[in-house]
Amino acid sequence: MRSVRAAGPRAQNHHHQLLLLVVVVVGRISACWLEPHSGYVSCINMNLKEPPPRDSLPANTTELDISFNNISRLSRASLPPLAYLQVLLLGRQLQGLVVEDLAFAELPQLRWLDLGGNRLLVLEPRALWGLHRLEKLQMDYNGLEDEVLEGDFFRDLTSLRELDLTGNSLQRARLSGVFLSMASLRVLKLRSNTKLESLCEGDLAALSGLRLELLDLSDTRMFQDTAFNWTECGNPLRNLSFGLLDISSTTFVPSSLQNFLESIRGVPIKALNLCLLPNIGRSFAFMNFKEPVREWFLGLEKSGVEVLDFSRNRVFSLHPRVFSAFPAVRSLDVSRNKVNEIAPGAFQGLESLVFLNLSYNLLGEIYERSFKDLVNSPLDSIDLSHNHIGIIQNTAFAGFPHLTMLDLRDNSILQLPQLMLPSLTYLMLGDNRLSNLYGLQTMDKSLVFLDVRRNRLHNLGEVWRAMASPRVQFLLFEGNVLRDCPPEATPWSPNNSLVYLDISGNTMEIAWASGHCTDMFHTLGALQKLYLDRNLLTALPDGLFLGLSSLLKLNLSNNHLSSVSAASLEPLRSLEVLDLAWNRLVVLDPMALGPLALLQLLDLRGNPFHCTCALMPLLAWLNSSASAAVASFPDALRCASPAELQAVLLVLLDSQGCEEEDPQLVRHLRLSLLCASSSAVLLLLVATLGHRCCRRRFYHGLMWLRELLLTWEWGATPKANEKRGGGAEFYYDAFVCHSEADFPWVRSELLRRLDLRGGRGGPLSMCLEARDFVPGEAHMDNLVRAVDASRCTLCVLTRHFLADSWCMEALRLAQGRGGSLGTRHDVLVLLLGSLPEFQLQRHGPVRAHLQAGRPCVRWPEDPQDRDWCADLLLVTIREGVPCEGPQGGTRFRMRSLRAVGPPT
Incomplete structure (x- = not known):
């Protein structure tokens, strides 16, 4: 494996030299960006020291941008x-x-x-000469002083329409005689000349x-001196007219x-x-500032102002007739x-007012006197949005036959007033506190647009x-919180004109x-x-x-839809x-999109697609040419x-291994599975009913089958084993009586050892409660039958045996059927x-058994003696002879008993 090492001093020096060479080469041969077929060339921020040469520019260049460079001359x-x-x-040259x-x-x-x-x-004095066709000249933030306007710099700019001198150092805007030839000038910007005093x-x-x-x-410091001589200054705008005068x-x-003014x-x-x-308006608490009054604007009474922008000031109160000097104002x-x-x-x-903003x-309340004047x-629109209006007098807008737009958004209106507005077309009530639209009926004759977004409406009525x-x-x-359907709700009239909901x-x-x-x-x-969208929809109703x-x-975006059916989209043919x-x-x-023959755009972003073979039809549809223009944002799916496959693009999935299943075969398989499961359920039901009704016969039938099998395997049945001394016949060699807690030891230790020592006589036939008792019958009946059908009873005496009343009853029952060894029924x-x-x-029962000297065998503690004890138990059960061990005898006196075997 190749090792990675840090570069040494020589290698680092070589890298620095190569980087310097690349920078030098790029600085020399940087090419401007050309926009094909448009004539636009951009050389912005390329560290140019001089304009690009003629041979590097197309001959048809119409726009050249070499801003943000280092051109100095x-x-x-x-x-x-x-x-x-x-x-x-040529703006923003970094070094002047x-x-x-x-x-x-x-x-x-x-x-x-x-x-x-x-x-x-x-600028040298004749720097701009020769530009006879120049229409727009931007010289903003150049630090220019008064001589640029008083000199002959603009002598040849006879076609100039816009001159921008924003942010310079002009102290007085005195224009030289060269401006007499600028008959086309329409825009003059002197904004942000903070030294301009008058x-x-x-x-x-x-x-x-x-x-x-x-x-x-705008943004100047004109006329700050309160001792300014206005009589000597005269009218600065004499013989001029303006589309917009901006003194903000x-x-x-x-x-x-x-x-x-x-x-x-x-x-x-x-x-x-x-x-x-x-300095205009006292705002909420600045009492030392003055509010605007009528006298301020009297100078504009005959100026024909049609648009007045008095916004973003600090006016708190509108005094009487404050705007009466503007009879022609429309906005x-x-x-x-x-x-x-x-x-x-x-x-x-x-x-002449048409629009009021x-x-x-x-504002907190609107009264009739507010707009009575x-x-x-010809008032057409009133914008009262984003105030604190809570109450509107019912007659506040009475007498406005031409009012078509009323904007009351973002207020605190609780109840819609009954406004008599016969021409109202646009009513905007969004972001209020309306819980109903009672009162809307007074203006619904002409209403076209109604906005009640983000209110408190809950009834679909x-x-x-x-x-x-x-x-x-x-x-x-x-x-809103629309959720309640009115009981009298009926479909809308088919004569409605609604196009947007x-x-x-x-x-x-x-x-x-x-x-x-x-x-x-x-x-x-x-x-x-x-x-x-955003309606918590989980399914689309039929x-x-x-x-x-x-x-x-x-x-339908931002809902909880997990499926969309073709039936729900069937009516949406257009x-x-x-x-x-x-x-x-x-x-x-x-197939759910099948009815949408005219679909042009489908947005499936943000859905948790489970990418299995079930998604393959959608992938095939997305990759088809017919739907390529329909599915939007394919890179977001x-x-x-x-x-x-988490976060893998759907378009990158491979459908290999997802063969299409035969519908006919699937149908047959489903039918076969249905028949098999029905038959199994039916058989289980019959077996349950039969066992419930005929369990006694069923038990004897099992016993007969067991006897038949033993006869075939051993050539003898339990009934062939004759009882010594009485000649009786028994089903079982022994009935093992034990507590339920000792059953695991009986099955894994006792019965296992006895079965391994069956010998030529075959395995012992043992009667066990868990296997041979008839379910549903009385427990005492089962005990009597087990004792009567067994040659002897083997009681596994433990602490659990002594605590179990049924075990003690079984021992007492066995003692009543016989005595010691050699009698009709033995108890071991x-x-x-x-x-x-x-x-x-x-x-x-235990005390009587021991005092009578009847057989009592202890299970050895030493594992080597357990096989010997199991052999003696087997002989005793079959032949009825007493057990004799190495120490002689199987009967123990009480004082000789000691703990043997594993503790329980």
């Missing part, structure tokens, strides 16, 4: 002459950038030039008569804001951005403030209530498992999308999807998307079991274990 000779280049991005005169003269088609992010940018009349005079789509003055995030104090009186402004003003955004109070008349004067505030306006509107098309009930995140399993409301979809013939003839998408992800499908029969006692004399004397 640009000259006319360094930039390759590219006749079709329109976009050149110097642009020489006429550096871009060889790029006549350039439309967009990006020099932003070069904080050490140095903007006065004449600074933008070079743009006189233009309409700027955007003038961005400025440090205006209320007085300076009012003076600035007064100074631009009459300037046409379509949209005004006044958000994120740090008012007061979101993300701290509004808690709406004074009567707060919206007075907003005669009060979301993300601290907007009754005569609320879905029926929402369906009462004949125009409703979209119902969103996701995240979301009941996900509920507990529909509770309703459907009890067999209720399973016909709720039967009349939704126009429904196209149905979401039933006929659940009947009537869904137009359904295109069905989402289905295109089926989502079964994250269920408990162990195997899926492709993995085995969950067995353990040796085999003493096993150590028993004290006083304990034996306590039991009458």
Whole structure:
């Protein structure tokens, strides 16, 4: 085996030299990334010291990005002459950038030039000359000062439409005369020039008569000086008009804001951005800040503002007529403030308002007086979402015939008010605390979209209530606890227009498992999308999807489905998307998807597939060309079991060894197995009944069969053994009387030794309780029969024998049938274990047996003597002679008894 060693100093030095050589070579020959057939070339972050040479670039290059490099100087000779280049991005050079005169003269088609992010940018006076077709120039965060606007740097930029000077060091935005030729300029960005202190009349005079789509003055420090002379400053925006004037995030104090807006009186402004003003509004507890009032905005009364963004401030209270200076405003955004109070008349004067946004505030109640001043306006939409609204007065929105959208999401509404809104189309009530939709009937004539997600609805009757509107098309009930089916529930009217139904995140399993409301979809013939995910479904009720003839998408993901049948999907002939992800499908029969002829997308991710031969039909279906475009995410389908295939992709499984079984053969085998098992059960039943009814005859039959077998084997039967002295015949040679606890020793030790010594006379015929007693008969009858049918009784005397009353009764019974040896019935006692004399004397039958001097044999403790004792027992039982041992005699006096054999 090869050994692994650490590299020595010489080898490490060689590796370092090779790495340095690779770095040098890569630094010299790094190639830019080319996008075929598009003209785009990217050389971003390639440590270039100069622009790529002309021969390394395609002739049709239209966009060249060489940002994030180390280019320190640009000259006319360094930039390759590219006749079709329109976009050149030179931002973020890491070591600063110097642009020489006429550096871009060889790029006549350039439309967009990006020099932003070069904080050490140095422009020579004629650096940008020759760019007559340039439309967009980005020079943000270059550290530029006032001379860039006051000089002739932009002399040839006659086609310029957008100039971005964000984040520079401008102190005053005074434009030079070269801007007079920029008749196409539409966007001027002066944002984040933190040194910009003022903007006065004449600074933008070079743009006189233009309409700027955007003038961005946000995030500046203008007019911080409260002693600023506004009379001398004049109107900084005179003879200009604006699509959007952005003065957000400025440090205006209320007085300076009012003076600035007064100074631009009459300037046409379509949209005004006044958000994120740090000194406006007292919020919840800052009483030293002022709230906005009507007088602040009087300067804009004739500016024709249509869009006012007053969001993300700290306004707590809306004072009366605060927005009356904006009679033409159509969209008012007061979101993300701290509004808690709406004074009567707060919206007075907003005669053209169409959209009102009060979301993300601290409103708690809505009264009739809150929006009473907007009754005569063409108000179309109100956004009151993400507040703390708990109560809405029933007449709060009365008199709004044009209101089509009301957004009340994420509030604390407990009861839906009876809103008289005849034109309401979109009603959003998600994330509230509604337990019913009582009151919806007052607005259901025109309702098309209803959102009641994540409320506390539990009765499916609320879905029926929402369906009462004949125009409703979209119902969103996701995240409730729908589970109760109303007793009067009937299928919806077939005239409904519902196309989208979301009941996900509920507990529909509770309703459907009890067999209720399973016909709720039967009349939704126009429904196209149905979401039933996260409903704890374990099975799909039969006929659940009947009537869904137009359904295109069905989402059953994140349930507990273990199987999907073809019968349940049969009605979904038009289905295109089926989502079964994250269920408990162990195997899926492709035949279940047979009715879905138009299926285009099937999601099976997250199911615990059991990869056995039963899964092979699904694998064959997934690998077929017909379904290749249907199964989505094939790389996410993995085995969950067995353990040796866990996490293996389904597409990598091999079907070898999974031959298809013959259905006809399987049918025959099942029939044969059924017949055999039925016959076995029948025979067992007959045998049980026969034994129950005729067990006595059955027992005598077994005895006769046993006698016949012994006659064939030994030529004699137990009945042939005549009793000496009386001539009687017996079934057994001896009846072994023992306690149940001693049976293992009797069977493994005593009987085994006696059977091994059967000799020519054959084995002894011993009567045992466990084998020869008739089941079901009285125990005493069995004892009498055993004693009468045996030549002698052998009692195994132990501690358990003395404690067993039936054993003592058997001994007494045997003593009554005869006396000592030589009489009609012999009683032999085999003493096993150590028993004290006083304990034996306590039991009458044992005491009488010993005092009469009848045979009592002890089982030897020495294993060598046990064979001798077994031989003597065998002779005594057969011939009836007394046992004599080495010590002479088999009768023992009580005081000579001692513990012998294994203790018990």
